[in-house]
């Protein structure tokens with residue numbers, strides 16, 4: 001920390017952010033963000049140094065999701081920002097409140113110069129800039145407000161020349177206008193109440209926008225007899241509730257899918273009702289009434305035809321509808337019959353669904369692995385999942401204690417984010433064991449953050465579902481006779497790689513090999529453990545075919561002649 005009397009703009013910005021309440025900042029430090037980072041930490045914030053900006057961005061996103069705080073990422077100009085772009089895109093698509101402090105090369109001929117605002121805009125982040133010393137406090141206040149109150153991912157560019165000049169004294173941030181929530185139309189409240197009164201088998205689907213509305217939704221569901229389901233990102237919200245269906249969509253158990261399909265009323269609460277949650281509409285029965293409640297009018301009906309759209313906060317709307325039902329004396333058992341309760345108790349979890357383990361020499365069925373891990377892990381856990389064919393196994397076999405216990409950075413469907421997601425979540429919840437569930441492809445893509453996990457001393461278990469392949473592509477294209485040489489790999493000793501980073505490492509080929517995992521879990525857990533689980537390769541996961549329907553046309557059968565077109 002320099003001792004000059006008048007702080008520079010860089011120093012004033014860092015200090016002001018810590019004073020605004022920023023506690024934790026993720027990043028990689030270069031010359032351009034050196035001073036702002038030091039000012040943040042001098043004023044009391046914690047800086048978590050990642051090994052790649054892609055990891056830092058995802059850590060900041062996951063930290064925000066789990067802690068409920070504003071996420072803050074701090075990067076060098078140019079490549080520091082481009083390295084972070086995939087994580088920034090994930091955050092922007094997820095509406096994560098995230099403030100990115102990025103140095104910005106001012107000289108157009110600098111090697112570091114790129115169009116940073118255009119880059120942000122291209123991925124749905126909000127470009128902002130500290131334009132001058134005179135406007136710096138107002139610029140910072142505006143960017144912070146858009147990110148925190150507006151729940152947006154904001155790129156605050158910090159031009160190098162502006163950073164270096166003295167800041168105004170005092171450096172006072174102007175107050176920002178209080179956000180006015182939308183007035184919910186009383187007619188829409190009454191219409192939703194009418195729909196609930198008329199329904200015999202209502203089901204609630206709670207998305208990210210209902211994470212804060214748990215208690216209000218449970219109360220309304222009790223009054224109206226609704227079953228409770230979530231989208232994948234809100235998994236865990238209704239955990240342990242006797243009428244919880246867990247996740248709706250591709251991850252749903254057969255029992256949950258059938259109960260949702262047989263609903264006569266579906267109400268989406270802060271939930272996009274997209275193809276993932278409704279299996280391309282297959283979970284919407286013929287004649288089912290669909291209602292959607294969302295803060296954002298543009299979200300209504302965007303993915304799924306709806307019969308009624310309600311603009312409003314999910315918690316406030318649920319309370320208003322419950323009050324309406326109370327006035328009418330409506331209190332119905334609805335879908336909450338003894339038969340449904342029994343069925344959910346019997347077959348409400350994937351772990352209750354029988355399967356025949358796939359046999360392959362020296363390899364373990366991913367379901368056997370996941371169920372055994374679920375038994376071994378402490379109940380207080382955070383589960384972070386990467387993308388790939390394997391992803392359904394940890395997502396559905398590993399129980400989570402609540403919605404903060406499941407971190408699903410899948411809005412951009414990028415592989416390679418799972419490990420950094422787990423690191424950010426572990427920083428947010430050091431009281432819980434964090435589990436990173438990765439494919440071998442995603443694990444090797446994001447592997448540098450193993451060093452971060454070791455350095456930070458995180459309570460972290462990394463499980464690699466290692467099929468030595470991009471299994472998602474193998475199972476999609478293989479059955480059609482396409483060549484697979486670019487999506488299959490020779491065996492890699494990922495446990496040894498992890499040991500090189502300072503982790504403990506175990507290779508698992510049979511259920512008996514899990515004894516070493518149990519020892520680690522029940523021991524002092526002094527260093528993270530990576531489990532390289534050599535999983536069977538014969539079958540695609542149950543949800544994969546469903547997922548591929550969403551974003552790729554069915555592959556043609558392999559042509560007789562070699563085909564060099566990209567898939």
Ligand SMILES: Cc1ncc(C[n+]2csc(CCOP(=O)(O)OP(=O)(O)O)c2C)c(N)n1
Pocket residue numbers: 387388389390391413414415416438439440441442443465467469470471472473
């Ligand atoms: C950054 C990125 N690159 C490529 C893809 C395409 N892709 C989707 S799944 C997948 C395979 C992932 O392999 P792995 O992590 O081993 O999981 P598996 O499918 O084998 O279970 C790939 C390459 C992607 N989604 N994101």
Ligand SMILES: [Mg+2]
Pocket residue numbers: 388439440441465466467468469470471
């Ligand atoms: Mg794989």
